[in-house]
Amino acid sequence: xxxxxxxFPLELVVYPGEELNLHIRETRYQQMIRECAEQRKDFGxxxxxxxxxxxxxxxxxxxHIEKTYPDGRLDIRTRGLKVFRILxxxxxxxxxxxxxxxxxxxxxxxxxxxxxMRSLVQALHWxxxxxxxxxSFDKPIDHLSTYDLAHHACLGLEGxxxxxxxxxxxxxxxxxxxxxxxxxxxxxxxxxxxxxVKLNGHFRDLRxxxx
Numbered sequence: 458x459x460x461x462x463x464x465f466p467l468e469l470v471v472y473p474g475e476e477l478n479l480h481i482r483e484t485r486y487q488q489m490i491r492e493c494a495e496q497r498k499d500f501g502x503x504x505x506x507x508x509x510x511x512x513x514x515x516x517x518x519x520x521h522i523e524k525t526y527p528d529g530r531l532d533i534r535t536r537g538l539k540v541f542r543i544l545x546x547x548x549x550x551x552x553x554x555x556x557x558x559x560x561x562x563x564x565x566x567x568x569x570x571x572x573x574m575r576s577l578v579q580a581l582h583w584x585x586x587x588x589x590x591x592x593s594f595d596k597p598i599d600h601l602s603t604y605d606l607a608h609h610a611c612l613g614l615e616g617x618x619x620x621x622x623x624x625x626x627x628x629x630x631x632x633x634x635x636x637x638x639x640x641x642x643x644x645x646x647x648x649x650x651x652x653x654v655k656l657n658g659h660f661r662d663l664r665x666x667x668x
Contacts, residue, residue, distance in 0.1 A: 472604035
């Protein structure tokens with residue numbers, strides 16, 4: 458399926474199923490949101506990373522305009538619907554101050570490996586414990602997807618975008634598995650450094666190397 462949508466480029470990645478609250482400052486996007494509300498239309502958020510607009514993004518449903526300020530600013534609630542790929546950006550739309558895009562919605566396979574998902578959740582709990590982060594998921598493990606986990610895996614913006622590009626749940630699971638495995642030694646090393654800092658200035662009982 459291919460169609461035209463207004464786009465709201467942002468320096469973030471949004472996933473299908475994710476709920477996102479936004480504060481709309483720019484006049485052009487205030488107009489876009491009001492038109493989406495009046496016409497019951499969706500819009501797209503394609504990520505901007507290092508100043509570059511990327512081709513994959515997420516179609517967003519406007520759930521509600523929570524607040525309209527006297528100067529026109531808006532607080533809105535939205536939800537991610539599905540992944541799109543930009544075929545062409547349309548920067549000049551008659552009588553519109555914002556850009557749009559012709560997009561295609563690729564098939565997105567959502568069936569994953571339940572055992573692997575459980576191990577990913579365990580790895581995330583370990584990571585959050587090490588980082589002293591309190592995090593619990595609102596869904597049972599069997600109902601979780603990689604989209605529910607990705608923002609909490611310390612991927613960074615580019616890593617989160619790479620997850621968005623993957624259109625098979627098992628590929629996304631494997632990507633997260635490798636990432637969490639690769640950062641584990643780094644987290645362990647940080648823990649050792651923290652212990653060394655704590656011991657600075659204290660008497661230490663050290664083992665002598667066999668030299």
